[in-house]
Amino acid sequence: MGDQIAHRLRVEIIRGIIPPDTHLAEDHLAARFDVSRGPVRDALRQLETEGLAEDRRKRLYARAMDLRDVEELYTVREALESLAIRLAIENASAKDWDNVQRIVDSMAAAAEDDDGERFADADMAFHTSFYANSGNRRLLDAWRPYQRIFAILFELSDTSDIASATEDHQGFLDVVRTGDVEASVRRLRLHLTLAKGHVRDVLRGLAHT
Structure with missing residues (x-):
């Protein structure tokens, strides 16, 4: 409760x-x-x-969430998720990555149905999978408190073009599955930079409503 x-x-x-x-x-x-x-x-x-x-x-x-909070949240998330991706590439099995592919497939299904809420849930599951596949329980535990806030930010800021967003996540997963750690971390940084921009725009809009 x-x-x-x-x-x-x-x-x-x-x-x-x-x-x-x-x-x-x-x-x-x-x-x-x-x-x-x-x-x-x-x-x-x-x-x-x-x-x-x-x-x-x-x-x-x-206490309102301001742009400084957004910067801090995304800085922490990039640090945590970069480590999660590095460890996941080292420890996850092909079956684990197949399960992540199924998450992306569910994103595609949500896009076909224009179901933004289901897409946001799958988006969160996609990113949480890196922590789960890292094999480091404490890293997953460290993500949990931030996951609750980011789940709301996902709902607020996910693009209306969820078909393109699905393609972006597919491309992201394809890079990760190559096993190229540095390319995967760079792709994460780009992904989070774009997401942070969307969140900033939403918060600015909320501040003027």
Whole structure:
């Protein structure tokens, strides 16, 4: 329940539905979600860890995501995902990569159906597969807190041309499957640079709505 509440609040804070500096009162949120204060407390702890809530004299307030946050998030993600790709190329089997290909195939199916939500889910699964295939459990655990935020950013910023985005992910996977580590990391950097640009545009748009 705490995870579900955290997701709802995370979406609303990032989208600006909950304005910056809003007091995130446990009793008010418990009444809103019709739960005890325990799950709300767990949710708020997650948001504080993620930088979407801040403590001011024992009271938590919503904190907007700004362009500096985007830079920091993508810098950390590039470091984590570059390592994940390096380890995955070293450790993953052909069967593991076949499973990633199936994810890309599901992206293509979502594109045919013009299903942006299903595409965003597959997009997240694609990137998480590098961490899963790295063979390093702690690296996967390190990605998990960021995964929750990026899942929302994916939904907000994924291009409307999901057919082209699917082709981009297919090309990305094709490079990774060659086993060329440096080319794969370069492809990741380009991929994240473009994605970061989309997120910046979305956040600027939200700030003016």
